[in-house]
Amino acid sequence: MTRVKICGLRDTATIQAMDGLPVHEIGFMFAKSRRQVAPALAAELIAEVRKLRSRDGSAMRAVGVFVNPTMDELRETLQTAPLDVVQLHGEESPAFCEDVRRTFGTAVWKVFSVTEDHAAADDSDGPARLEAYRGCVDAFLIDTAGGGTGRTFAWHAIDRYKSAAAGMPLYVAGGLHPDNVAELLSRYSPDGVDVSSGVETDGxxxxxxxRLFAERVQGL
Structure with a gap:
């Protein structure tokens, strides 16, 4: 089953409405963003996430999105907001990722931006970036360079990133929405998909x- 992450949540009612949907992770933005939440609000929202069950009966996980945080910043956030996953979008090193897992007991996802150069058919350096992180993180996520742009990257690069992931879970983000996610899955079969602006109306x-996005991922 392809896993579904809905990112950038800020209100209780929307989270409650996801109960019973084929959604597996709910993301909260702690990095600078128009969707950014303070740890105190995130704690309230995570309490709602804990009440939810995915369509298969499994618990949904709370994911926190950070860019180049310090360990002290993570510690302060996690003391208030009990995240299941720390998602790192910056230049965090493999050693830092491993330290986060060991110190806080959370899963860690490392995000890699796919530029036009990295998507080029003859580029091996882009996917090769994953190699140093194998064993230090729990999943990889690839996104359009810049993050939160609402634009897709050249999907033909996905197969090379899957190969570089060497069996570790690979999520795909960037410009996904209910009308294109089925095409992505039929052509490239990532382990998970991550969406934010693609399930918004007027911000x-x-x-x-x-609901449409989650159900189309599962072919419903």
């Missing part, structure tokens, strides 16, 4: 789009 999360 706010749209519950109908969230």
């Amino acid at each position: 706010a999360k749209d519950r109908t789009k969230i």
Whole structure:
């Protein structure tokens, strides 16, 4: 089953509406963003996540999105907001990722931006970046360079990133929405997909789009 992560949540009602959907992770932005949440608000929202069950009966996980945080920043956030996963979007080293896992007992996902150069058919350096992180993180996520752009990258690069992941879970983000996610899955079969702006209307999360996205991932 392809896993579904809905990112950038900020309100209780939208989270409650996801109960029973085929969604597996709910993401909260702690990095600078129009979707950024303070740890205190995130704690309230995570309490709602804990009440949810995915369509298969499994618990949904709370993911925190950070860019180049310090260990002290993570410690302060996690003391208030009990995350299941720390998602790192910056230049965090393999040693830092491993330290986060060991210190806080969370899963760690490392995000890699796919530029036009990295998507080029003859580029091996882009996917090769994953190699140093194998064994230090729990999953990889590839996204359009810049993050949160609402634009896709050249999907033909996915197969090379899957090969570089060497069996570790690989999530794909960047410009996904209910009308293109089925095509992505039919052609490249990533382990998971991550969406934020693609399930919004006028900058706010749209519950109908969230349901459509999650159900189309599962072919429902």
